[in-house]
Amino acid sequence: MTTLAERTTSTVSAGADLHLSGISKRFASFSAVEDLELLVPSGTFFALLGPSGCGKSTTLRMIAGLEAPSEGSISIGGQDVTALPSHRRPVNTVFQSYALFPHMSVLENVAFGLKRKKDKQAMDKAKAGLELVELSHLANRKPAQLSGGQQQRVALARALVNRPQVLLLDEPLGALDMKLRRQMQLELKKIQTEVGLTFIHVTHDQEEAMTMADVVAVMNGGRIEQMGPPRELYELPRTAFVANFLGKSNLMRGTVTGESEGMLSVNVASHTILLPVSRAVQTSGEVVLGVRPEKITIDRVAVAGDNQLSGTVIDVSFTGTTTEYLVEVEQVGPIGTFSQNRGQQPAQEGDTVFLAWDAEHSFGLAGDESVNAGVES
Amino acid sequence: MSHSQRLPQDPQIRALVKAMGQRSFSRRSVLSTAGALGLTGLLAACGTGGSSGTKTEVAVTDISDTDPTVNWANWTLYLDYDDKKKTYPTLDAFTKETGIKVNYAEDIDGNDSYYGKVQGQLKSGQDIGQDIITLTDWMAGRLIRQGYTQELNLDNIPNSANLLPSLQNVDFDPGRKHSLTWQTGYAGIAWNKKAYPKGLKSVEDLWDPALKGRVTVLDEMRDTMGLLMLQNGVDLTGSWGESEFGAAIDTLRQNIENGQIRQVKGNSYKQDFISGDAIAGIVWSGDMVQMNFENDDQWEFVIPEAGGTLWSDNLMVPVASPRKTNAEKLMDFYYDPAVAAEVAAYVNFICPVAGAKEEMEKIDPDLVSNPLIFPTDEDLAHAHVFRSLDADEESTLSSQFQDAIGA
């Protein structure tokens, strides 16, 4: 089977840099996006992650040309497209609602963009596009006769066949059930690798963003909080919002008491916790200190050294591969952790336990942050 | 009457019973009557006309004594009306005098359309819910001929003696047994004095190129065709035939086709005069008096030199009306000259009641000298009545007329 990429790479460039500079979008009653600066290199699978109302969809719509920015400019592949209407931009969108044309067959839907571009091979390319998403056998059906997953793939094919310089995906998997969603995530990633286009994927699902994207930008309140490869974002969040929204974090308040050999000593409820200077946003005064739950070990016996807290187990839940613990630490609050199921049972509810972690895993945030920012309720 | 009273009320069943009672009845006549009961009963019920029988004989019991009401169907703007109180003063006076309540309905907007509406019920001898109906001579003649009216008891209408002598006998109602004249008027020609100062003298003048597309004529066949035939020197009351009629139709058709005549209209021609679309045409006399009164005396009406038509509307009691005595009392009231003058002062048509002119002196002396309400003998000599047509003639001529006016 020849892939779409092989068929068309000779004629159309695969992807282009996308550059948003100083983009703001204000509506009558609120400001959706504020002074956004973003550079997405060609061929990147880029995810815009954030809770609903954070401005990620508005950003996407501005790139697509469905919404005009109040300020700033957008350029694709070095060409300023800010003033171009939607139908003149080299981008295509996979909509959350799929927005398939109900009066056209599946094949006609996929060929729609190609026909508008007066592509002589529109029908052949549309058929190849359907092949790519493995729906050739349904080419003559109407969208209403397809399942949700099939419709999603038609929407994807309809956008992909045009070989846009940037492909925009607006929560394209939001309407699918969990199993189908996992499957589609893998397929999308596979297709992106295959065609090599620049993908901008908007989602509120942090797991989805991390599995698929090369680069994730976490948006909150119309701004980008932090941007980077998924692992970097996870291991070293720079704000409480990112720490909490992207996976789980234990955040505790403390005061920097000293520094030696690149390590800060932080006093957390009379315990001394070590924090690498390179992993701290702020190196003096009040700070918020964080550590991911899986980095913590739990034991009934104290170990020698710092980076240790003690508390009482208030909740134990067994999930099979792991056991999750919630430990109440005096003056700090509940700390979450879990241990792999290797046959041991470190603690039971009501036990006094000791929590310890490698100092390299601590991260420091600004002292004025709310420890609950970005916690999903 | 006494004989038919014993027969069943429904005329079709009665016809069936009669047919059975006749010695010479055949199987076929029974069957056809019986068959007609089904479909024609339905047709009659739908008001689309029936199939057979000419005279309708219906036995009705007069309930006037026990039911002091009377229902009167008339044309619009045809009775004195108090705009402020929203009442008809002479009707109120009648009720006060006799205790009979009048349900007055402006139900009639055309002779043909009203006939089409009630003919089915009249044919099957049903009460149409009206005790007095008001229709023009030729239509009155048709109803009387078809037996759709009741004979009046003139003893109940002593004032009928006040009817003008010329109207005491009419050809469509020999002996004046079924009808009495309500109002009379002319059809003549009129023009807008400002837009066409030259004025008109004859029907021929309507074809002046200066009036192209601004002429309107009436869709009432007897008036429009009457005037055209008079212009051709035809004696309307005489024994003219299809060739005389045809010559006039040609003139009409030609002037419609070349656009000289803008429209052929019924009552609504008045709006065309007011809006200015029409500046000359064949019209009814009373309309012009009313319109001039309301629109600063813009128009002038004359009877053409070759003559105009004279028509009357007539009061009749439809067959099966159970309140004939009440209806007669109402008629009697309106032939009182004082009451007639009051009506004439409002409707502005020719008053058919002798003595009304003297009474008018008391109401509005200006109107006494108005020849359109109290015509001179000379005027009347100029006005002619369209002769009666038999059924076949009526069909043929009206069909020709309707085709000519493209309706």
Add this chain to the structure above:
Amino acid sequence: MSVELRSKDEIRAEKRKNRTGIYLISPGLLVLTLFFALPVVVLLAMSLYVKPPGAEIGEFVPGFELSNYATVLSAYWPELLRSFWFALIATVLALLIGFPMAYLVAVRLRERTLLQGILLVLLIAPFFSSFILRTQAWKQILADEGFIAQSLKFIAILPPDGHLTATPFAVVAGLTYNFLPFMVLPIYANLGRLDTRLLEASADLYASPITSFTKVTLPMSAPGIFAGTLLTFIPAAGDYVNSALLGNNRDTTMIGQVIDSRFFRVIDYPGASALSFILMISILILVTIYIRRFGTKELM
């Protein structure tokens, strides 16, 4: 299998359900029979009646006079054709005027419910007054001395002795105006459900606004347009008020006017019935062709 398992009670309940259905549709059937089927039968029978020799006016006897049809058809086919021609022009005009109106109210003003409501009321408001009065008002608007006619004469579009009323133009304009809401409302109802995200998708797929309109909006509103054109064309073809009030007596007469005059003035019941029947059948044939041609299954 399941049949055998059903108890007698269940079967009885099933039967009762079926009977309930029949009871429920019976008023509708009765009304249809009384007010549609019977009149049509009467009309058909009446159209074949004959006038016996020497008969009174309005007197006809049952017969099977097929020549009634030939007579009226040969005399009035121009009026019949003209009715369909005028109705067709009026329908096209109503579509051209009505579609943008419906689009404006249903799509453009979707977010502005108040303005949308006001415009809808304005659109329907004329219907609170009588059909005849509205047509009469048009006569005044288009009158020779009126503003429109005078202006057109001033800019020499209309010759000095020309007029607007008593012309085919006035009749078609009246038909268009009077039946416009029958066009607008179905299209409005249809466009009200138009998913504007489809228009965004279309724009995103390189379709210019015009292409989006022709490729998405228009095909999507086809059921509304289909209903609107039928609801406009059918009554317009049979209308006689507009041709009677706004027409002349030369080249504007429509078949409805002829039926009216045959029925009420000439008292030719069989002729009028035959014409009505011909009109009914012609419309039925035209509509059937139209449905066959344009009304695909999903549109209906």
